[in-house]
Amino acid sequence: MICAITFIFLFVFIRLFYVQVIWGKDLQIKALDQWTRNVPVLAKRGEIVDRNGVVLATSKKTYTIFVRPRAVTKLDETVAVLSEIFNLNEQELKQKITTTKVSEIKIAKHVGKEYIDKLSNYSLSGVYFAEDVTRYYPYDSLLAQVLGYTSADGNGISGLEYYYNTQLSGTNGEILYEADLTGVDIKNKAPSYVPAVNGLNLKLTIDYEVQQILEAITDEAMSEYTPKSASAIVINPQSGEVLGMAMKPSLNLNNVPLGDLETLNKLGRITLVADCYEPGSTFKVLTASANVNELLKGNKNAYSLEHVYSSSRYRYVEGSKIKCWSTHEKGKHANETLADALNNSCNPIFVDIALALGKDNFYSYLNSFGYGKVTGIDLPGEAQGMLLPKSAVLNADLARISFGQAIAVTPIQLVTATASAINGGKLITPYLVKEVYSSGGTLSLKTETKQTGTTVSAQTSKIISSYLEGVVSNGSGKQAYIEGYKVGGKTGTAQKYQNGVISQGKYVMSFIGFFPADNPEYLCLVIVDEPVGGTYGSTVAAPLCKKVFESIIKVKGL
């Protein structure tokens, strides 16, 4: 019997050695987890500023208040004070604190320092606060869709906030408190800190002053024409820097209806990048450019610049009758050269060009101008547009594409393509973020202009620019003319289709303009969708573009 007992003692020794020494480390790691209560230290989300440092999005330090029910000693006072300060139902709060099974109840989130001050007038055990961060946009709806917004827990979920979330977020730290089973802190135990790494800041290419102008102009368009939407974008056609982007209707970033997905999708979409439309006559810039470029390359099919096109209103292509928007009566659109055709925005001339160049050649221009693929702008949700596959294109389709029908493009594609036509033939990638830098000033990213291809020769570009300047000085773009400044541009009026048929009286009016025409620094596209009153891009969108340029000239002192 003594042997048996000795044996069991021996077993106990071995078992203790195994549990404590061999298995010990493993068990300790598992135990460590339950010994500490960690309070996260939120990393400060980076700021977003315009090209001159105007703050467009920032983060404010706010507080989350919570109660640990088991640590509450004065229940009635605690309930009374909390419901008073945070405007809560006293009964409900009391019930919650007394019946909950969780160790912590959140009382309020994103509250300012003033609430903490009020709380500190009372000494309530069991009431705690932790820092949190609230995203704040000083200009409410300025650049709203592009800036985007964050979720309740501070993650970017749209726009730049989403696209650059990794850079903006930083890394949260934490404070580890040693606590007992119920979460009560252990006295005389200093908590350990893991500091947070703050997020990086974004410096945009956006110019706050230009953005303000665009916001005002689109607001004006909305009130004047009560359209479905109005949008405007200004880029530097040489570098691809986006100077401003405004889309209406818009939303207030400081009051985003996070739960209402339908509204969010309607107001928060970056339509200039994510939506397609039929560009209409603004697209003729591409057709004209293609002809001039082929001519200069010596292509026999291209028309000479002096060529006088047929004055007929109609073209018959594969049995389908294509007509000009103008009646061609009383000598209108008669004996036009290419420059005249651009001035008058005469459809049949561009049909002639496209058919003369042929499908293969014309499609190579569509591709080199970037249609059918994304521009690569640093925003989420960019669409590719809709380009009929070359194999499926009939001449009747090609004829319509030549003047911007039977093709859907994103506004940013049209802007990028047009920029290349007037900047010497460089297809550049538009971009919004110039620099990514830390609060300490260390630069972690600097964006350079990126050229992805060449569309036309420098000489072609010069000719097209001067033609488009002519459109504004004595053509359909006259309403964008500014005395003493070289402004170029092209109008666009596209019919809208509904369920596959042309919808009467519904148009997308647009104007794409640039200045100074001989060395463009500003390229602006204005789009008004379904304006009420006003039938042409020339009467609706061109004056808006003119106002944009006038304001820029005034603000920049040009």
Next chain:
Amino acid sequence: MKLLNQSNRRGDLSILISVVAVSIFGLVMVYSASYYQAEITYGDKFFYFKKQLIGLVLGVISMIITAKIDYKAVNKLKYVLIIISIVLLALVLTPLGVENYGARRWLKVGPITIQPSEIAKFAFAVFCAGYFSKDPTRTKRFLGILPVLLIGGVLCILIMLEPNMSITVCVGALMLVMLFAGGVKKRYLFMIVIPVLIALPLLIILEPYRLKRLMAFINPWASPKGEGYQLLQSLYALGSGGLFGVGIFNSRQKLRFLPFAESDFILSVIGEEWGFIGTLLLFLVLFFIVIRGFKIALKCSNFFGFLLGIGIVTVFAVQVLVNALVVTGSIPPTGLPLPLISSGNTSLIVFMSAFGLLYSISKDGENV
């Protein structure tokens, strides 16, 4: 004064010194394991310490008394003790009993709370020793051992009704050892052991909580917040202690993570604060007490003294080992305090008195 006529003889003092040393260590560890919980529950971090200190003082006093008297005098009390035990155990089941954690194990008389099953174990040892020593041939006849079986059975049933399976097993084990030590024929022993081996799984299956505990023992991680919780917390404590421990008073597991840290699971806290070195040393001392105790019993010339010594040491050894096996997750969890160390007055006083008797028995051995 026949009662005191042996008091001038020297006994085995080493066993008394070891017992007192272990008990004082137990007192310190009861404080260490309980002060945090006591502060919260009773607003007095010395709550358990004070109770244990009273138990220790009373235990030492009664140990001195039992060490001084002739152990043979206890023989005369065998019927009285066993009747008192049975009455007290029965009273526990009446409204006088105090229920805690779903079991009725305590009697509250004024400010004093006692646990009759702690007394019953030793009363039964005294009874067996007295009964067999009166006529050693009783062990050779089935009718001779029947009274022991009957009284053991009654005690087991009463304790089982509380319920307290671990003490029941303890009493059962004690009975077997007493029969064995008394020289009972092997076939009688098998007649007892086999039904017990059949009954044990039945008792486990009948009570759902026992079955759950058994499952939790097999894989505590399957229910870390439920049945497996206690065992996991015990293992966390032991493991956190490592080789050298986190230092006295520094246990983290006693901060309400480990249930019954001051009683059934005090060994976990000891392991956490003193490490493997500490638990090893403690168990070497406990092992010493057991071996020394058996030697004293074997050396005793008196058959009653021999049987009583075996009984006392058996109760102690079984409880020490079962507790250690539970705490280290070697057998399914069952609530059994670590003798002399876990908080609990009745247990401490009774064990110290019993070791006093053992000392008295040791005085009889040197004469042989």
